[in-house]
Amino acid sequence: MSTEFRVTYSDILAAENRISSYIHETPVFTSSTLNRAIGRKVFFKAESFQKTGSFKARGALNAVLKQKAKNPNLHGVITHSSGNHGQALAWASTLTDLDCTVVVTKNTPKSKCQAITSYGANIVYCEPTYADRIKTCDRISREKNIPYISSSDDYDIMAGQGTIATEFLNQVPQLDAIFVPVSGGGMAAGIAVAAKAIKPDIKVFIVEPEGKMCENCLRTGKRLWPETPQFLDTIADGLIIQQLGKRTWPIILELVEKDVFTVNDEEIIKAMKFVFERMKLVIEPAAGTGVAVLLSEKFASMDSNLRNVGVILSGGNVDINHLPWYNRAC
Numbered sequence: 001m002s003t004e005f006r007v008t009y010s011d012i013l014a015a016e017n018r019i020s021s022y023i024h025e026t027p028v029f030t031s032s033t034l035n036r037a038i039g040r041k042v043f044f045k046a047e048s049f050q051k052t053g054s055f056k057a058r059g060a061l062n063a064v065l066k067q068k069a070k071n072p073n074l075h076g077v078i079t080h081s082s083g084n085h086g087q088a089l090a091w092a093s094t095l096t097d098l099d100c101t102v103v104v105t106k107n108t109p110k111s112k113c114q115a116i117t118s119y120g121a122n123i124v125y126c127e128p129t130y131a132d133r134i135k136t137c138d139r140i141s142r143e144k145n146i147p148y149i150s151s152s153d154d155y156d157i158m159a160g161q162g163t164i165a166t167e168f169l170n171q172v173p174q175l176d177a178i179f180v181p182v183s184g185g186g187m188a189a190g191i192a193v194a195a196k197a198i199k200p201d202i203k204v205f206i207v208e209p210e211g212k213m214c215e216n217c218l219r220t221g222k223r224l225w226p227e228t229p230q231f232l233d234t235i236a237d238g239l240i241i242q243q244l245g246k247r248t249w250p251i252i253l254e255l256v257e258k259d260v261f262t263v264n265d266e267e268i269i270k271a272m273k274f275v276f277e278r279m280k281l282v283i284e285p286a287a288g289t290g291v292a293v294l295l296s297e298k299f300a301s302m303d304s305n306l307r308n309v310g311v312i313l314s315g316g317n318v319d320i321n322h323l324p325w326y327n328r329a330c
Helices: 009-019 032-038 056-070 084-095 110-118 130-144 155-171 186-198 214-220 248-255 265-279 285-294
Strands: 041-046 076-080 099-105 122-126 177-181 203-209 261-263 308-313
Touching: 009 056, 009 155, 009 186, 032 041, 032 265, 041 155, 056 084, 056 155, 056 186, 076 084, 076 130, 084 099, 084 110, 099 110, 099 130, 110 122, 122 130, 155 186, 177 186, 177 285, 186 203, 186 248, 203 285, 261 265, 261 285, 265 285, 285 308
Parallel strands: 041 308, 076 099, 099 122, 177 203, 177 308, 203 261
Antiparallel strands: none
């Protein structure tokens, strides 16, 4: 790497040692039907089988354990979340005897709020904007004197998420490329640092919902997103933040490929249906973005030397009573 980042491969190995006894080593799945259709071998890393149903448990636990090590008198933590990070932080906090507060917007799906409280967290509702989520979280953090733990823009979070790559490349060392869904960028940054350290020639691609603008930003090397931060209009509610984080941005800019794969809601739904019906796995829309890429024209024209492709199935927290294709002509 030409840049010295504040999350390193050593940090990721330390995180792996710190959290491995508490989390699952998630399985890898394949689909011969898909392999035949696209002419490559695809390996799906099923983080949907992780604690709390998503990859977020890795980073949340690493961050909480690091906070407790720094401050033995720590009594609680706070975050804002669209669901998965809130569940993960609540789980990690209960595991470490901490109080946890999660700020969510008033329109957050009831199923995700119930899941957050089932892990022992207190929920605070705010107006349905990203700016109000941040404002409410900052206020409570000051009032209660508890640290805010970002869902992605935190080096300890990135280190925890990077353990996905160490595990994946141990399971499938022949991977030529990894496709990673991206919101704030914590998982993409952590995976990129680890994967490039283990296998420098590997390609890491990010996958985004429409409106995120990552390719323009990466190709120009500039943060072109409008201020203040916005939510995207997408069924992939785990990827609704438009901007990459200020800390994840330089890592992704340097280590991730400039070709970004963008998918729309209909493509996500088609991908989810394929995984439900043919692979017999439950995934949420955010995880469906990576599968949608495999069915796209852009993927078909990708370098033919990239024969072994990894895809992160980031989570499986979907409300089965409100699947995204209900009431849609798909």
